[in-house]
Amino acid sequence: MADQTTKLPSFGPPGPVRQILRQREPLNSEFPFAELSQFITPSDQFYVRSHFPTPSVDLKSWRLSIEGAVRKPVSFSLDELKQLPAQTRMVTLECAGNARMYLMPKAAGVQWDLGAVSNAEWTGVILSELLDRAGVRAEAVEIILEGADEGTPDEPPKPPGKIRYARSIPLSKVPDVLLAYEMNGEPLPASHGAPLRAVVGGWFGMASVKWLSRIVAATQPFLGYFQTTDYAYWQDDAGQPVRVPITEMKTKAQIARPAPGEIIARNSHYRIVGAAWSGDSDLSKVEISTDAGAHFTEAKLLGPAVRHAWRLWEFDWQTPISPGPVTLFARARDAKGATQPMARDPKYGTYVIFHVLPMEVIVE
Amino acid sequence: MADQTTKLPSFGPPGPVRQILRQREPLNSEFPFAELSQFITPSDQFYVRSHFPTPSVDLKSWRLSIEGAVRKPVSFSLDELKQLPAQTRMVTLECAGNARMYLMPKAAGVQWDLGAVSNAEWTGVILSELLDRAGVRAEAVEIILEGADEGTPDEPPKPPGKIRYARSIPLSKVPDVLLAYEMNGEPLPASHGAPLRAVVGGWFGMASVKWLSRIVAATQPFLGYFQTTDYAYWQDDAGQPVRVPITEMKTKAQIARPAPGEIIARNSHYRIVGAAWSGDSDLSKVEISTDAGAHFTEAKLLGPAVRHAWRLWEFDWQTPISPGPVTLFARARDAKGATQPMARDPKYGTYVIFHVLPMEVIVE
Numbered sequence: 001m002a003d004q005t006t007k008l009p010s011f012g013p014p015g016p017v018r019q020i021l022r023q024r025e026p027l028n029s030e031f032p033f034a035e036l037s038q039f040i041t042p043s044d045q046f047y048v049r050s051h052f053p054t055p056s057v058d059l060k061s062w063r064l065s066i067e068g069a070v071r072k073p074v075s076f077s078l079d080e081l082k083q084l085p086a087q088t089r090m091v092t093l094e095c096a097g098n099a100r101m102y103l104m105p106k107a108a109g110v111q112w113d114l115g116a117v118s119n120a121e122w123t124g125v126i127l128s129e130l131l132d133r134a135g136v137r138a139e140a141v142e143i144i145l146e147g148a149d150e151g152t153p154d155e156p157p158k159p160p161g162k163i164r165y166a167r168s169i170p171l172s173k174v175p176d177v178l179l180a181y182e183m184n185g186e187p188l189p190a191s192h193g194a195p196l197r198a199v200v201g202g203w204f205g206m207a208s209v210k211w212l213s214r215i216v217a218a219t220q221p222f223l224g225y226f227q228t229t230d231y232a233y234w235q236d237d238a239g240q241p242v243r244v245p246i247t248e249m250k251t252k253a254q255i256a257r258p259a260p261g262e263i264i265a266r267n268s269h270y271r272i273v274g275a276a277w278s279g280d281s282d283l284s285k286v287e288i289s290t291d292a293g294a295h296f297t298e299a300k301l302l303g304p305a306v307r308h309a310w311r312l313w314e315f316d317w318q319t320p321i322s323p324g325p326v327t328l329f330a331r332a333r334d335a336k337g338a339t340q341p342m343a344r345d346p347k348y349g350t351y352v353i354f355h356v357l358p359m360e361v362i363v364e
Numbered sequence: 365m366a367d368q369t370t371k372l373p374s375f376g377p378p379g380p381v382r383q384i385l386r387q388r389e390p391l392n393s394e395f396p397f398a399e400l401s402q403f404i405t406p407s408d409q410f411y412v413r414s415h416f417p418t419p420s421v422d423l424k425s426w427r428l429s430i431e432g433a434v435r436k437p438v439s440f441s442l443d444e445l446k447q448l449p450a451q452t453r454m455v456t457l458e459c460a461g462n463a464r465m466y467l468m469p470k471a472a473g474v475q476w477d478l479g480a481v482s483n484a485e486w487t488g489v490i491l492s493e494l495l496d497r498a499g500v501r502a503e504a505v506e507i508i509l510e511g512a513d514e515g516t517p518d519e520p521p522k523p524p525g526k527i528r529y530a531r532s533i534p535l536s537k538v539p540d541v542l543l544a545y546e547m548n549g550e551p552l553p554a555s556h557g558a559p560l561r562a563v564v565g566g567w568f569g570m571a572s573v574k575w576l577s578r579i580v581a582a583t584q585p586f587l588g589y590f591q592t593t594d595y596a597y598w599q600d601d602a603g604q605p606v607r608v609p610i611t612e613m614k615t616k617a618q619i620a621r622p623a624p625g626e627i628i629a630r631n632s633h634y635r636i637v638g639a640a641w642s643g644d645s646d647l648s649k650v651e652i653s654t655d656a657g658a659h660f661t662e663a664k665l666l667g668p669a670v671r672h673a674w675r676l677w678e679f680d681w682q683t684p685i686s687p688g689p690v691t692l693f694a695r696a697r698d699a700k701g702a703t704q705p706m707a708r709d710p711k712y713g714t715y716v717i718f719h720v721l722p723m724e725v726i727v728e
Contacts, residue, residue, distance in 0.1 A: 068602065144604065146603075146604065155520065155521075156519065156520055157519075157596070157598070157607070159598040159605035160598060160605070160710065164604070166604050216604075220585075221584075221585065222604075222606065223587075223607040223608065224605065224606050224607075225598075225605065225607075228587075228592055229521060232521070234521070234523040234524060234589075238431075238432065238580060239510075239578075240508065240527065240528070240580075240586075240588050241523035241524070241527055241588065241589065242586065242587040242588050243587040243588075243589075243592045243593075244587065346524065347524060
């Protein structure tokens with residue numbers, strides 16, 4: 001018998017799912033959020049969001065230029081950037097469309113599940129270091145970050161012909177911007193923007209421009225395609241809707257395990273785990289409901305708080321004695337008291353999905 | 365025979381065409397430009413451009429409010445406005461979509477021929493008079509003009525629900541804005557914005573907000589629907605297209621007679637007539653070509669130059685000896701030397717159609 005068993009084919013235990021592809025060209029893929037087990041997301045699991053095909057960058061000729069409202073336009077090769085003082089920062093990036101799959105009715109766009117969010121350690125030079133060398137003039141109000149990736153966007157009103165991906169930040173946001181050439185201690189991968197990407201702590205990922213090639217100090221708020229048509233929403237301003245760009249991430253908790261529809265043993269201990277984060281404010285607590293929102297109990301936050309990085313959390317759940325479906329909620333709160341809302345705010349269109357998501361599991 | 369003739373039915377000579385309807389609801393109708401014969405367009409011929417249904421305004425309760433970044437928010441009844449110093453100004457308004465009918469390929473939107481332009485004498489109170497009473501604060505950069513007309517616009521990205529029509533002007537444009545309650549010496553008609561409309565000299569008509577009900581001093585450039593989605597275009601700014609509102613009218617001449625396709629006697633004198641205008645600059649000359657653009661000869665400008673009003677012009681044409689089709693051009697030039705271009709600039713999309721239009725007539 002023993003001999004026969006060893007002859008049967010076997011795979012061994014399955015390895016983790018690395019990424020889930022959502023779109024091949026341009027490349028969009030997400031972290032399988034149920035695989036969350038560590039604070040730092042391995043680079044090959046970190047979600048990838050692209051708007052245009054990955055540009056081929058020739059390192060021999062590549063330079064980062066800084067121009068516009070500056071006293072002295074300058075440019076840097078990658079080697080020159082690496083000779084400047086380096087910083088390493090832990091920053092969580094979340095795509096503004098993360099969890100779009102849960103919108104009802106179905107929204108247009110990449111159908112992200114919960115995994116368009118990841119956390120990495122980024123190393124590079126801080127933006128202010130470069131701006132100081134160029135000398136930003138007093139009339140500048142914003143910094144435009146432009147990538148080398150280009151293409152023709154779809155949504156009207158659309159610009160004529162090809163454009164390069166670009167987003168802006170106000171001067172007040174500059175201290176939170178790192179220009180990274182390393183990710184998790186290794187050279188930045190091509191899909192994450194090599195040779196250089198912006199990492200804008202606290203803001204949705206669309207601000208962290210990849211394949212960074214040009215920085216422009218602007219004297220007017222930038223009204224590019226990805227600030228007005230895309231990644232923008234209508235905000236009421238004294239009775240008139242005005243078009244404003246999406247910026248800061250919202251306070252939010254997500255459950256990694258159990259996974260949606262997971263079958264759980266009755267009358268036992270189950271460790272609910274997940275991550276939670278907040279934009280520029282500090283996360284203060286995560287609360288769990290195991291009775292469809294009737295009662296909330298505080299989860300345990302793990303590890304130290306790191307500004308602009310997510311926090312893992314866990315919650316010991318004594319599962320019900322009787323079998324049946326159970327709806328779980330995780331709800332985050334920030335230090336200023338802002339709590340995740342229970343209902344969707346439709347003003348954000350297909351973006352900024354941060355209401356508390358019900359997760360149904362099955363107790364058997 | 366004479367008796368018999370008098371018994372035949374007769375209409376007498378036809379009266380002028382008053383207006384050509386382009387859309388019933390909201391009301392859009394144009395001046396039949398071939399009827400141009402006088403400097404002032406009669407009010408019942410002046411083109412009508414509406415975005416939403418004509419609002420019903422109750423004069424008993426109507427007030428114009430001035431708010432936002434002002435030291436003292438104020439409001440005025442129509443009687444109170446009429447007690448303030450009045451001004452009368454001659455101002456030509458042209459719809460930003462005038463001549464859209466001539467775009468190839470056909471553009472979406474109201475199919476305006478040449479008559480979405482008219483000139484009237486407007487009487488009212490100047491905007492600066494009212495702003496002085498409210499006291500605009502130093503941090504204000506724009507003035508938002510809001511009408512009482514409201515509805516749901518069509519073009520994406522579109523705001524959620526109903527909005528009121530609104531446009532803004534920078535503070536530097538305030539001196540050119542009259543708030544008119546009279547048109548050509550009579551009370552302002554409902555279709556032209558009664559009880560009060562803005563008249564913004566030099567800018568396309570979309571700035572001259574009708575049914576004016578609210579004025580807001582704003583500390584940021586206004587990014588409303590009619591500044592970003594509609595009445596806006598992509599302008600290149602250092603290699604990035606940015607969305608900017610349409611503002612100033614362009615230097616432009618239009619031929620009224622002959623009309624397109626008009627049959628003209630050979631070897632005779634024909635008086636070509638038309639009008640020409642410029643935005644905030646001064647019209648300097650109008651030139652006519654009767655040989656499809658090979659040669660241009662100056663036309664005669666009639667009457668005195670009035671800032672922000674069109675100018676009538678005429679040109680004595682010795683028609684060809686041989687019959688056949690002839691292409692006419694009229695081309696305007698402003699005092700700064702800007703000349704109407706011969707080709708369409710596609711960046712303006714379905715608006716700002718100011719290239720020289722060929723007009724074919726038939727010599728017999």
